[in-house]
Amino acid sequence: MSQLKVIPINRAEANRERLIRAAGAVLARVGFEAATPDLVAAEAGLPRSELFRNFQGLRRLVSAYARSPRYWPTAAGLIHDDAEALRRMSPAELMATFFKRYLRQLLERPETLDVMAWEALTRNPLTRAIEAGRERTALEFFELMDQDPPADVDLTALVLFIAGGIHFLAVRSRTMDCLGGVDLTSPAGWRRIEELIDFLLARSLGGVPAPQPGSAASE
Numbered sequence: 001m002s003q004l005k006v007i008p009i010n011r012a013e014a015n016r017e018r019l020i021r022a023a024g025a026v027l028a029r030v031g032f033e034a035a036t037p038d039l040v041a042a043e044a045g046l047p048r049s050e051l052f053r054n055f056q057g058l059r060r061l062v063s064a065y066a067r068s069p070r071y072w073p074t075a076a077g078l079i080h081d082d083a084e085a086l087r088r089m090s091p092a093e094l095m096a097t098f099f100k101r102y103l104r105q106l107l108e109r110p111e112t113l114d115v116m117a118w119e120a121l122t123r124n125p126l127t128r129a130i131e132a133g134r135e136r137t138a139l140e141f142f143e144l145m146d147q148d149p150p151a152d153v154d155l156t157a158l159v160l161f162i163a164g165g166i167h168f169l170a171v172r173s174r175t176m177d178c179l180g181g182v183d184l185t186s187p188a189g190w191r192r193i194e195e196l197i198d199f200l201l202a203r204s205l206g207g208v209p210a211p212q213p214g215s216a217a218s219e
Helices: 011-034 037-044 048-055 058-066 075-079 083-087 091-107 110-119 125-142 155-172 187-205
Strands: none
Touching: 011 037, 011 048, 011 058, 011 110, 011 125, 037 048, 037 058, 048 058, 058 125, 075 091, 075 125, 091 110, 091 125, 091 155, 091 187, 110 125, 110 155, 155 187
16 A cells, blocks of 8 residues: 655745745855756755746745845844834934844845845846845834934935945955954954944934944944
8 A cells, every 4th residue: 555645735835935045045156147947946956847836937036035034134123122112212323223233133144145245246137136125124124213314414325335334344254354454253343343333323313422433332
């Protein structure tokens, strides 16, 4: 008598998760130009047809990966249970809290940093799918800003400048131990970066005394 095969009712969801994990591994290893459905399916240990059955193609799979907490910090993960306390913060305090938590969570995702390094080399439909997934986190977090920032500050440029610096340093920490005299392997080195974030935002947006870099002012 043939043995009954038990088919888990959540197999489809398990396969989706395997494909999402595989997409991240492939992007981190070969980048956005060389990634193909065949490579991702092989990484997942699934037939190519399973990728198209679940995601209709690589772009939608990468979009799902970009929305996954495996890849990117979520607003909920950055907010924790602190929504009310965050609403009471000045714009400078709120943004500093966001960027410091954001930096810490990026550093916990080495695969993400490798994907970001490849992303800097090209722009195509797959990188655009990644971009769209990322933007949502900051927009959702900053909805907690109940106080208006100063009207004479270009907030968009300020966010871009600080985020760009964070991305650069976090990605470089994958291949460099020290950059510009800052130790990228130690908590003390990253604390220097966090203190500078406090300083820049307090000076730019006001509302809180500007801590001096090198002080113990860290969220």
